Every structure is written in C-alpha cells, then in structure tokens.
Amino acid sequence: MNSSAHVPEWTLVSLRPRGQHAALRRAARPLGAQVLALSPWALVARDDDATRAALAQALRADRVVFSSPAAVHAAARLLPLDAPHAGRWLAVGAGTAAALHRHGADGVLSPRRMDSEGLLDLPELAQLQGLRAALVTAPGGRGIIATTLEARGAQLQRVDVYRRVALTLPPRQLQRLRHRPPPWVLALSSAEALDLLMAQLPADLQARLRQAHVVAASARLGALAAEAGFLHVSLAEGPLPLQLVHAAHAAITTATTS
Incomplete structure (x- = not known):
C-alpha cells in the first residue's frame, strides 16, 4: 500500500470498547483520518x-x-x-x-x-x-x-x-457522525460489537454507514458485514490497529482515485 497517496480527510469509525481507542487514533492520524469512537460496550x-x-x-x-x-x-x-x-x-x-x-x-x-x-x-x-x-x-x-x-x-x-457490558451509544457522538463528511470507514474486529451497534443506530445513520467502507479483521467478519447489508467490504491483514488503518486507507485511496 502506498501510504503517501493523497486522500481527503476521512473518518474512521471505531467500535473498540470504551477507553480503548488510543491505539487506533495513533495509527490513523498520520494517514489523515479522524477517529470517531462509538463504543457499544465496556470491559x-x-x-x-x-x-x-x-x-x-x-x-x-x-x-x-x-x-x-x-x-x-x-x-x-x-x-x-x-x-x-x-x-x-x-x-x-x-x-x-x-x-x-x-x-x-x-x-x-x-x-x-x-x-x-x-x-x-x-x-x-x-x-x-x-x-x-x-x-x-x-x-x-x-x-x-x-x-x-x-x-x-x-x-x-x-x-x-x-x-x-453493553453501553448506550452517546447521542453527542451520533450527532458528530451525522455531521462528518464522507468518506467514512468502519473498523470491524468484533461481531458482537457490530450487533450492538446496529441494534441502537438510528435508521438514517444505518443507511449511511451501509454505504460506507468496512474493513474487517477476518474473512468471517467480512462475510457477516456483507450479510448485514454493508456494500463495500474489504479485509485487513489482521485485527491490529495498524492493520485495520492501513486497509482502511487503501480502500479510501482506491475509491478516490478510481
């Protein structure tokens, strides 16, 4: 992947547990992404x-x-x-x-x-x-x-x-997501987190998120995302923050240059 390829500012949606988004933010920042935390659970x-x-x-x-x-x-x-x-x-x-x-x-x-x-x-x-x-x-x-x-x-x-422990999605974060311009990428490393997210996400955001990119940490998770109606699913090399961010950046780069 060419990490120096220019892409517009983009949003990486993180479903990590509450308080565990820092590693994803560190990995995403050099590649122009803003991480928006939507923690559907806490540990x-x-x-x-x-x-x-x-x-x-x-x-x-x-x-x-x-x-x-x-x-x-x-x-x-x-x-x-x-x-x-x-x-x-x-x-x-x-x-x-x-x-x-x-x-x-x-x-x-x-x-x-x-x-x-x-x-x-x-x-x-x-x-x-x-x-x-x-x-x-x-x-x-x-x-x-x-x-x-x-x-x-x-x-x-x-x-x-x-x-x-399941959490209620913060209304303030949902509003922030609504106001974020595309492109969006959803980082997916847990089927349970995806289920908790979609059970609470308002219909308008569900529709917009299904049009966004998903980077899945495994083929199984990618298949689950496709079954859930996500249209643009790609696979990361694994679940580590750098792997997810690099796959997300590659997906955005391909979409903006094709």
Whole structure:
C-alpha cells in the first residue's frame, strides 16, 4: 500500500470498547483520518477471590489460552503472570502475546493468522488427549475455542476474568457522525460489537454507514458485514490497529482515485 497517496480527510469509525481507542487514533492520524469512537460496550475486570482461585489453578494447566489483550490485563490484575510455568501459554494473536510479554510471561505462542481458527491450527493444540487446558477469557463470543479443545480430548477449565457490558451509544457522538463528511470507514474486529451497534443506530445513520467502507479483521467478519447489508467490504491483514488503518486507507485511496 502506498501510504503517501493523497486522500481527503476521512473518518474512521471505531467500535473498540470504551477507553480503548488510543491505539487506533495513533495509527490513523498520520494517514489523515479522524477517529470517531462509538463504543457499544465496556470491559469490566473481575476482582474476587473465587476468580482469583480459579485463575491460579488455570495457570498450572498444560495448555493455557488467552483470548485477548483484555483477558491478559484482567488476569494480571488478579495474579502475577511472570512466575515460571511448566505448560505452554498460547495467545490468539500478536496483540495478546505482546500483552503477556509486557506482564513478564515468556515462551508464549501465537499464530500468524490472528483469530480462533489460526490459534486452533497451532501444533501444540492438535493432540490434547489426557491434558489439562485452560481458557482465560470473558463470557460471550463464538465459543469455538472451548468446544474444539474439549473435542480434541482436553480437560478444559474456563476462567472468565472480565465481562462485557453493553453501553448506550452517546447521542453527542451520533450527532458528530451525522455531521462528518464522507468518506467514512468502519473498523470491524468484533461481531458482537457490530450487533450492538446496529441494534441502537438510528435508521438514517444505518443507511449511511451501509454505504460506507468496512474493513474487517477476518474473512468471517467480512462475510457477516456483507450479510448485514454493508456494500463495500474489504479485509485487513489482521485485527491490529495498524492493520485495520492501513486497509482502511487503501480502500479510501482506491475509491478516490478510481
């Protein structure tokens, strides 16, 4: 992608959880984008003795899977993650692995394809008969990791270290979006966030957003966006902020020069 290509000022709509838009803003600013935050949810870490005890047991499993950076940060608030461990720790993607490294964990494995399917393709998760596996995560989601680990023979322990809380979309942000000129791009890295957004978004903004560009973090999310009526969907190389922003800039550049 030619990041120096000139495009008009554009708007990148972020569905990241409340308070987690900074990385997307940093990535978008050099490419002329204004990030408009429409958080349909917030993440709330658990802090209770039962979760702490369950996590302590989970961290001793043969395979410990962390589903997101948020899961890592919530776990680190409960227990240190830098203690030696005999099992293998696995992260869904590079962002989750980086979060584990920042908290002192070592020997973390993560896939090149940064989604559940990529994680489950790792050789370390192929044969799990007789092994203990733990999934450090939050309620909700697709559940494909848990069901696949169990189907492969693992004795699975799931520890929900945070929860997602749905938020009402702020009217002020909706008004800001109405007054933003095109082009718009929606950064999509969560099916649940998209569902929460569309359930609340007024009809006029739904119609305008479906005409805008969508950059999806995976083929699955791209297909879901198309099924939801979005007309211009392209795929990013992954869910990281730079990957989403570069795909968004490429989509805008192509649209404005074609």
